[in-house]
Amino acid sequence: MKRVIVFGATGGIGQAICQTLAADGWSLYLHCNNNVDGASEQAQKLMTIYPQQDFMPIKFDFLSEKEQLSKFVNSLLPVNAAVFAQGITKYDFLTKQKIADIEKIIQVNLTVPIELTKLLEPILIKQEYSRIVYLGSVYGGQGSALESVYSATKAGLSRFSQAYAREVASTNLTVNVVAPGAVNTPMNAMFCKETMQEVESEIPAGRLAQGKDISYWVKCLLDKNSSYCTGQTIYISGGWLL
Numbered sequence: 691m692k693r694v695i696v697f698g699a700t701g702g703i704g705q706a707i708c709q710t711l712a713a714d715g716w717s718l719y720l721h722c723n724n725n726v727d728g729a730s731e732q733a734q735k736l737m738t739i740y741p742q743q744d745f746m747p748i749k750f751d752f753l754s755e756k757e758q759l760s761k762f763v764n765s766l767l768p769v770n771a772a773v774f775a776q777g778i779t780k781y782d783f784l785t786k787q788k789i790a791d792i793e794k795i796i797q798v799n800l801t802v803p804i805e806l807t808k809l810l811e812p813i814l815i816k817q818e819y820s821r822i823v824y825l826g827s828v829y830g831g832q833g834s835a836l837e838s839v840y841s842a843t844k845a846g847l848s849r850f851s852q853a854y855a856r857e858v859a860s861t862n863l864t865v866n867v868v869a870p871g872a873v874n875t876p877m878n879a880m881f882c883k884e885t886m887q888e889v890e891s892e893i894p895a896g897r898l899a900q901g902k903d904i905s906y907w908v909k910c911l912l913d914k915n916s917s918y919c920t921g922q923t924i925y926i927s928g929g930w931l932l
């Protein structure tokens with residue numbers, strides 16, 4: 691049985707990733723932070739559709755439970771893959787942001803994923819083949835004003851994964867970033883309708899991405915046959931920005 695842990699399984703993109711991977715035969719850990727009910731409901735639904743696979747909701751706060759990372763990883767059944775689809779941002783001028791908020795963005799988006807990667811590696815490389823995918827962003831390739839810290843974390847993920855992929859390239863573990871453009875999810879709920887319409891009008895493909903536009907590429911990178919693709923950042927943006 692192939693099993694993946696999807697961090698941020700309750701997010702707009704995370705939910706689509708879980709649906710796509712479940713349809714592709716994966717058993718899942720559905721990670722959440724606050725939305726325990728959402729993760730449990732999603733697991734129940736998938737269990738009904740795919741009764742031969744396992745679907746386990748799992749809660750872990752990348753901020754308040756940071757000291758428990760080893761315990762968390764040691765409690766897992768073996769996994770073949772990890773997908774990091776959690777993430778937070780704050781939209782404001784840098785001078786208006788509190789230091790505590792800046793630290794939170796860096797921790798949730800970059801530091802904890804790197805620490806989890808370190809702890810997961812011994813488990814992953816024991817499998818016949820293994821995969822890591824981080825959700826980056828077009829803003830990791832081209833910084834966005836008012837999201838400078840977020841942009842920095844996404845750029846950090848791209849360079850981290852490129853370097854780390856080279857460290858583990860001789861094993862069966864591939865490491866990549868899927869970097870979306872603008873996706874229709876709760877992360878963009880802070881923007882008014884007019885702002886989102888303006889963004890949409892700038893996207894050459896003429897529309898925002900849906901979750902499944904992103905989850906398709908995560909599925910491809912997790913496939914057994916994608917073993918020669920590693921260290922890459924793949925921009926999925928409808929031709930926008932990058």
Ligand SMILES: NC(=O)c1ccc[n+]([C@@H]2O[C@H](COP(=O)([O-])OP(=O)(O)OC[C@H]3O[C@@H](n4cnc5c(N)ncnc54)[C@H](OP(=O)(O)O)[C@@H]3O)[C@@H](O)[C@H]2O)c1
Pocket residue numbers: 697698699700701702703704721722723724725726750751752753774775776777778798825826827828869870871872873874875876877878
């Ligand atoms: N939406 C876009 O336009 C877009 C564009 C480019 C890149 N991305 C990236 O794609 C990924 C998914 O985005 P999304 O739009 O699906 O986001 P979302 O709908 O806002 O979901 C965010 C996810 O992160 C989890 N999370 C939040 N704080 C956490 C914490 N302290 N510890 C652990 N998990 C935490 C949430 O868990 P709970 O629900 O349980 O609280 C949720 O599952 C992110 O990395 C984002 O940066 C998104």
